Amino acid sequence: EVSITKFPADERKIIAKAHDKYKKARAGIINTRHGQIHTPAFMPVGTKGTVKAMLPESVQTTGADIILGNTYHLMLQPGAKRVFKLGGLHKFMNWSKPLLTDSGGFQVMSLSKLRKITEEGVIFNSHIDGSKFMLSPESSTEIQYLLGSTITMAFDECTPYPSTYEQAKSSMELTSRWAKRSRKAFYSRDGYGQFGIIQGSIYNDLRLKSALDLIELDFEGYAIGGLAVGEGQELMFKVLDYAPDLLPINKPRYLMGVGKPADIIGAVQRGIDMFDCVIPTRSGRNGQAFTKYGVVNIRNSKYKEDNTPLEEDCLCPACKNYTKAYLHYLVKVKEILGAMLMTWHNLMYFQKLMLRIREYIAQGKDFDFIS
């Protein structure tokens, strides 16, 4: 049981504003072969088969029901066939709950050096040793099968921002053709699912066409891609004012790569059910702690003799057993325990946020508690 605390001032504004205009927030449960996912859900990112600086059992204590892995990284090292031979990713990383794997297109574009996009798929050189690989709707789907993903993502092209209407249109059409091939390559089994990813950038008619193309393929869930790519919160919310409504109301809606607490709250109010973001883990290792008082940059010298915890009522090990002075010191001297404690606290903060959101939606409360 975690205590219910108030949203910090900046979130207060967002929720109060969002509440008036949006009554699309929903709370629910996704049942899978590896257990239930309570939505709205936040997925900690475990790119290389580990949530960095966390034991899987520690991730579990924060309240996470599902974590995200990346096809791109795992296919390069240790290799999907090897993970399959060793019993699959769940066994390999000792995580028995649901796993969602991104399909690799986004990571290829943001990580690999040379690459070529063809109708067939993406040809690229590994950012590790430069060796040549190809990712296609078929190979990405097969890799995710070999990993044993609970939720497989269709192979898409994340349309860059900004893009002209023409660029966004041809990119979205490629994603639709790849979605069809991804769906055909998916080996459907009870309790496993595949999500389509809609594109279309900031153009509402393209977003609609993308949704229609993917709804025809009857995926178990749908992701909104091509956002959190530099467009900013205002433009992202402008797309989210209508895009979730283009998707089946009875299937999960997943906003990829989002986000800060205020982004999550605004997106939940617009009908989004699932989130993933590196922010709590990556910025935690970087010395940023999310608290009800706002973000604490623990490296700031004002904390070097602060003998109080990050949050007095937080149940995480960092807050229960240590002070900001100790965290300040650990992060400054780059001690591994610093990364561990900051990550643990941030993941706990994000899961507490999701728990509060789920409770208020389930109780039909209009978030007026923060007014």
Ligand SMILES: COC(=O)c1ccc(CCNc2nc3cc4nc(N)[nH]c(=O)c4cc3[nH]2)cc1
């Ligand atoms: C400390 O914080 C950070 O370093 C940091 C870095 C990146 C993001 C944004 C991530 N945004 C994002 N991830 C994404 C992953 C995606 N995957 C697929 N298959 N298709 C997409 O269309 C797609 C879009 C995304 N947008 C947010 C935070």
Ligand SMILES: [Zn+2]
């Ligand atoms: Zn804490």
